[in-house]
Amino acid sequence: MDRMSSIILVAGLGCFAFAFVLSGVYPWAITDAKVPTATIAELAQDVPVEFKELKDAYPVSFSERYARAGEVHTARELTLQPELTPGDDAWRDNYAQALREGRDLYISEVCWHCHSQYVRPVANEAQRFGPVQLADHDNNELQRPQLWGTRRVGPDLTHEGRRRSNDWHVAHFWNPDDVSPGSVMPRYPWLFRQGWQVRRRIDPAKADRARLPADRSYPYPGLWSSKAEAEAALEDIRANLPSSLAADAERLFVAESSGPTGEALSLIAYLQWLGTWTPPHLEEDA
Amino acid sequence: MTTVDLPLQGDDGAHDGARDDAAAGDLVCVPLVKWHFAFAVTFMITSMTAGFIVSLNFLGAYPFEDIRWLSYGRLRLVHTNEIAYGFLVNAFVGALYYAIPRLTGRRVASHGLGWVIFGVWQLLVLATTVGQLLGYGQAVEWGETPTGFRPGSWELVYLPVDFLIEVGAVLLAIQFLTPIAKAMRKRMYVSLWYISAGIVWLILTYVMGNTLPEWTLAGASGAATVGLFIHDLVGLFVTPMGWGLMYFFVPIILRRPIWSHALSVIGFWALAFFYPLNGVHHFLLSSIPMSVQYGAIISTMAVEIVVTTVVVNFFATMWGRGDALRTNMPIRWFYTGMVFYFITCLQCFFHTTLAVQEIIHFTDWVPGHAHLVMLGVFAFWCIGIMTWLWPRLTGNEWYSRRLHHWQYWLTMLGLFIMFVDLLAAGVMHGAMFKALVPWMDIVESLEPYWQVRTFSGGMILAGTLLFAWNLFMTAITPKPYDYRVDIVSEAA
Numbered sequence: 001m002d003r004m005s006s007i008i009l010v011a012g013l014g015c016f017a018f019a020f021v022l023s024g025v026y027p028w029a030i031t032d033a034k035v036p037t038a039t040i041a042e043l044a045q046d047v048p049v050e051f052k053e054l055k056d057a058y059p060v061s062f063s064e065r066y067a068r069a070g071e072v073h074t075a076r077e078l079t080l081q082p083e084l085t086p087g088d089d090a091w092r093d094n095y096a097q098a099l100r101e102g103r104d105l106y107i108s109e110v111c112w113h114c115h116s117q118y119v120r121p122v123a124n125e126a127q128r129f130g131p132v133q134l135a136d137h138d139n140n141e142l143q144r145p146q147l148w149g150t151r152r153v154g155p156d157l158t159h160e161g162r163r164r165s166n167d168w169h170v171a172h173f174w175n176p177d178d179v180s181p182g183s184v185m186p187r188y189p190w191l192f193r194q195g196w197q198v199r200r201r202i203d204p205a206k207a208d209r210a211r212l213p214a215d216r217s218y219p220y221p222g223l224w225s226s227k228a229e230a231e232a233a234l235e236d237i238r239a240n241l242p243s244s245l246a247a248d249a250e251r252l253f254v255a256e257s258s259g260p261t262g263e264a265l266s267l268i269a270y271l272q273w274l275g276t277w278t279p280p281h282l283e284e285d286a
Numbered sequence: 287m288t289t290v291d292l293p294l295q296g297d298d299g300a301h302d303g304a305r306d307d308a309a310a311g312d313l314v315c316v317p318l319v320k321w322h323f324a325f326a327v328t329f330m331i332t333s334m335t336a337g338f339i340v341s342l343n344f345l346g347a348y349p350f351e352d353i354r355w356l357s358y359g360r361l362r363l364v365h366t367n368e369i370a371y372g373f374l375v376n377a378f379v380g381a382l383y384y385a386i387p388r389l390t391g392r393r394v395a396s397h398g399l400g401w402v403i404f405g406v407w408q409l410l411v412l413a414t415t416v417g418q419l420l421g422y423g424q425a426v427e428w429g430e431t432p433t434g435f436r437p438g439s440w441e442l443v444y445l446p447v448d449f450l451i452e453v454g455a456v457l458l459a460i461q462f463l464t465p466i467a468k469a470m471r472k473r474m475y476v477s478l479w480y481i482s483a484g485i486v487w488l489i490l491t492y493v494m495g496n497t498l499p500e501w502t503l504a505g506a507s508g509a510a511t512v513g514l515f516i517h518d519l520v521g522l523f524v525t526p527m528g529w530g531l532m533y534f535f536v537p538i539i540l541r542r543p544i545w546s547h548a549l550s551v552i553g554f555w556a557l558a559f560f561y562p563l564n565g566v567h568h569f570l571l572s573s574i575p576m577s578v579q580y581g582a583i584i585s586t587m588a589v590e591i592v593v594t595t596v597v598v599n600f601f602a603t604m605w606g607r608g609d610a611l612r613t614n615m616p617i618r619w620f621y622t623g624m625v626f627y628f629i630t631c632l633q634c635f636f637h638t639t640l641a642v643q644e645i646i647h648f649t650d651w652v653p654g655h656a657h658l659v660m661l662g663v664f665a666f667w668c669i670g671i672m673t674w675l676w677p678r679l680t681g682n683e684w685y686s687r688r689l690h691h692w693q694y695w696l697t698m699l700g701l702f703i704m705f706v707d708l709l710a711a712g713v714m715h716g717a718m719f720k721a722l723v724p725w726m727d728i729v730e731s732l733e734p735y736w737q738v739r740t741f742s743g744g745m746i747l748a749g750t751l752l753f754a755w756n757l758f759m760t761a762i763t764p765k766p767y768d769y770r771v772d773i774v775s776e777a778a
Contacts, residue, residue: 004466007479011558012486016522019562020494024514027566027578028507037504107437108421110359120571122644123720135573138505144438145425145499146508150568152648155725182726184344190354 031135035281038140043277044096047088049075050272051095053166054265059222060195065101065262066094095269102270103142105263109188116149116156117274130159136279142270154185159275169268170260191264194256195223196230198237201251217251223259230254313387315397318404320679320761322380323672325408327754329372330665332415334747337365341743344736355419363418363430369660370428370519371451372411377668378527379407379458382481384675385534386462389478395464403457410454413447420444427568428516429495438500448496455492459485476550480530483558487522491515506573513574513582514565520659521561521589528664529553529596532620535671536600539616545602549595556592560585567634570643586638593631600624615690619670622698626662630655645720650735651712658705661697661746669697669753676760677767685759693752700745707742711735 052074055062063069071090078084106112119125121132138146171178174192176185199217207214220237224230231254238249260268342348343358350356383400387393394400417423417432422444424433434446466474466482474482495515499508537544544550563585566578601624604610610617633655636642646652673690677683684690711732718728 004474004478004482007474007483008486011479011483011555013490015558016487016490016518016562018559019565020514022581023563023566023578024494024498024507024511027510027575028503030575031573032503032505032507104437107425108423109357110363110423112425113359113362116648118569118572120644120647122571122640123716124722128719128722133573135506138509138573139507140504141438144501144504144508146503146505146512147425148509148569148572150427150648151652180726182730184346184729186343186348186358187351188357189352 032139035136035139035279037144038277038279040096040100040141041092043140043142043273044092044099047091047095048162048272048276050162050166051098051269052091054269057166057221058260058265060224061193061260061262061265065265066097068093098266098269099142099273101263101266102268102273103147105267106147106270107145112147112149114149114151114153114185116152117158118148119156119158125156129156130275133158134282136282137275137277139279140277142273154183157271157274161272161274161276166268166272169271170264173260173264173267188264191261191267192258193223193225193261194258195225196227196254197223197257197259198230198234199253199255199257200248201253203247203251217253217255219257223257227254313391313393314384315394315400316679318397318400319380319383319675321404322376322383323676323679324757325404326373326376326380326668327672327750327757329368329376329411331747331750331754333365333368333373334743334750336361336368338740338743338747340365341736341740344733345740355421360419360421360423363423364415366428367414367418367430368411369665370524371414371431374524374660374664374668375407377665377672378524378531379403381531381668381671381675382462382527385477385531386465386481389475389534390465390469392465392468395461399457399461403454403461406450407454410447410450413445413450417444417447424448424496424500426495426499426512426515428519429492429512431496433496433500435500448492452489452492452496455485455489459489475533476544476547476554477530477533479554480526480533483554484523484526484530487518487526487562491518491522495519509569509572510566510574510578513568514562516568517565518562521557521564524660524664525557525561528667529557531671532600532624532667535616535674536603536620539614539620539674540604540607540610542603542607545599545605549599553592553596553599556588556595560588560592564589567638570638570647571640583638583640587635590631590635593628597624597628615687615694616670616674618694619666619673623663623666623670626658626666630659630663633658645716646712647716649712649715649719650708650732650739651716654705654708654712657701657708662701662705666697672757676757680761681767682760682763683765683767685756685763685765689752689756693749693756696745696749696752700742700749703745704739704742707735707738711739 052072055069055072056074056076068087068090072087072094073081073084078086118133118138119129119131126132138148168179172180172185173188175187176183198220200220201215201217202212204214206212207216220233222230222233224233234252234254238252241249339349340358340362348358350361383394414431417434418430422432422434423430425437429448431451432444432447434442434444434448436443462485463482466478491514494511495518498511499515503511533544533550564582566574566582567586570579570583572579600621604617604621611621612618637646637655714735715728715732718731
């Protein structure tokens with residue numbers, strides 16, 4: 001019992017291997033081993049409207065980020081230009097890229113240290129966060145490495161997807177305290193880029209009626225990297241204004257602003273995905 | 287059990303002098319020990335500074351709000367990883383360079399190799415820190431050392447630190463197992479059981495935790511392995527090294543043999559059997575099969591019995607020498623650590639029950655517990671070892687005993703305040719959570735506890751800075767060290 005060979009073989013290797021089989025191999029063998037782990041491509045089969053809306057709201061960051069951004073069109077674009085095709089395959093590819101990159105950023109910014117991703121069947125968690133998490137829901141590539149977490153400085157994110165709008169997430173990353181006062185979550189200014197935007201000042205008469213400041217303005221989608229590009233976009237908007245809005249032409253202007261980077265869009269796509277996937281073999285129950 | 291020849295162990299006190307040090311002088315490479323200790327303390331300070339800064343985030347006073355690579359999340363990784371890989375490994379390895387040649391009567395494999403490992407290890411700790419600040423941290427708790435690959439893929443984006451650390455661990459095994467193997471015709475003293483098993487466990491644990499959850503096992507299966515890794519790293523590397531060194535240093539300093547070798551045997555084998563089975567208790571009430579969770583719970587409770595045998599053994603060893611707690615600083619650090627060790631393990635006994643787990647999991651209770659283990663137990667033991675060895679390594683008397691007392695009380699009280707504070711915060715958080723109190727109201731209620739945490743963290747950091755200053759001044763201030771006097775409070 002106190003010779004080197006027994007220490008190394010029995011204690012060092014034997015006890016370790018025994019525990020590895022009992023608490024590593026065995027739980028795998030009776031659960032995840034029975035169903036193949038879903039790949040990211042499989043998870044990205046249904047592209048949710050939240051992801052498509054990111055293209056409408058942040059077209060420049062979107063086009064710069066995704067490999068097949070040029071081939072996809074949103075419902076809004078299809079309404080304006082019915083001759084286009086939606087590009088469903090390209091949507092799936094872009095979405096898969098976004099999920100992977102968003103997950104990578106979730107790891108890279110160490111979100112998983114303060115947010116858990118598993119709901120327990122106790123402490124009224126299901127009431128607060130949603131259904132208790134089953135092993136099957138985590139048997140996918142985005143949970144490799146697993147991101148369950150062991151601490152909740154912030155709330156659990158298992159069912160975060162589709163609970164809030166994309167805009168809420170953008171505002172939240174800019175300054176969490178703005179949307180949930182008292183939050184201790186840090187700001188993420190590096191998820192935003194500076195650029196130039198086309199904006200439209202409000203009609204003074206309407207502003208007066210609505211008791212809004214006369215210099216209130218609203219942005220058009222798109223945050224261009226240079227002023228020249230923004231001005232070109234302004235001309236484009238002006239040229240295509242419907243006659244009913246012709247008066248707006250004079251109130252268009254270009255201003256410096258900031259908006260989410262492509263990286264931030266991926267993170268938002270990932271957060272909007274969380275909890276929305278049901279494994280195929282469970283779909284009948286669901 | 288037969289007792290084993292333990293160099294430098296006995297009652298007469300004659301061993302504890304210049305005579306023995308001269309005899310062992312060509313066995314131990316003193317500069318290696320010194321430099322490992324120096325880097326251990328350096329990383330201890332950088333880690334604690336990172337921890338202190340991170341705590342400021344909760345007071346709304348985070349100083350690097352707009353700097354991505356110094357952001358809250360990334361700096362938090364630096365705090366835990368530098369303590370584990372920068373401080374603890376350096377301190378343990380330094381102490382092993384001293385203890386193993388004396389336990390085996392042989393040199394380590396190669397002093398040249400020792401310097402290579404030393405240099406490479408510091409670079410790896412640095413590469414870990416830089417990688418984490420750049421966002422390459424791995425999503426495995428306590429194993430956030432960068433794999434170098436994009437998560438879950440084979441696309442290399444950074445230095446493969448994990449792989450190099452594994453190489454380092456194998457080199458350490460060669461370095462330390464060689465003298466042990468050469469002396470293996472003898473029965474081994476208990477220290478060597480812990481140390482040789484611990485080195486093997488480190489190699490296995492590290493491979494398991496840094497490959498399986500990353501590339502093969504997803505979700506629940508991955509979590510089971512990650513739990514195993516978290517626990518094995520602490521339970522099968524840090525704990526055996528710590529106890530192995532305690533079994534060496536405590537009898538030497540108290541000048542009496544360990545009370546019962548039968549208890550040492552029980553302690554070691556029960557640790558080897560039960561500790562690795564604890565892993566899944568990091569993810570209780572999860573979707574890991576309940577049979578596995580119950581297994582982990584029962585093993586965790588069994589570990590408490592192991593711990594009790596070991597702690598009883600050490601307190602019985604000290605029986606009748608209680609004055610050493612007052613007069614002998616290394617003994618005071620060691621036994622303070624042992625009391626804290628008993629508290630943390632007793633906590634585990636209750637934590638692991640599902641009823642307690644329901645309330646305390648996910649709350650500040652857990653970091654409170656972790657601080658008591660990592661700082662209160664293992665760091666305290668390493669500090670004690672350094673306190674005893676530093677005058678012997680440098681040949682200089684301590685620069686200031688008064689500073690040393692300040693260090694002890696600041697660190698110990700700081701830690702104790704932090705522990706109680708985080709425990710209270712955790713219970714409150716858990717209870718409010720269960721009562722469905724709105725999230726932001728919970729956060730608001732935790733604010734005063736976070737203020738106390740920052741304050742107590744400041745005390746710990748201040749104590750550690752005093753330690754570093756004292757070590758540095760001792761090294762550069764010639765003041766011949768009298769081997770017959772240990773560090774004694776009144777002798778200042």
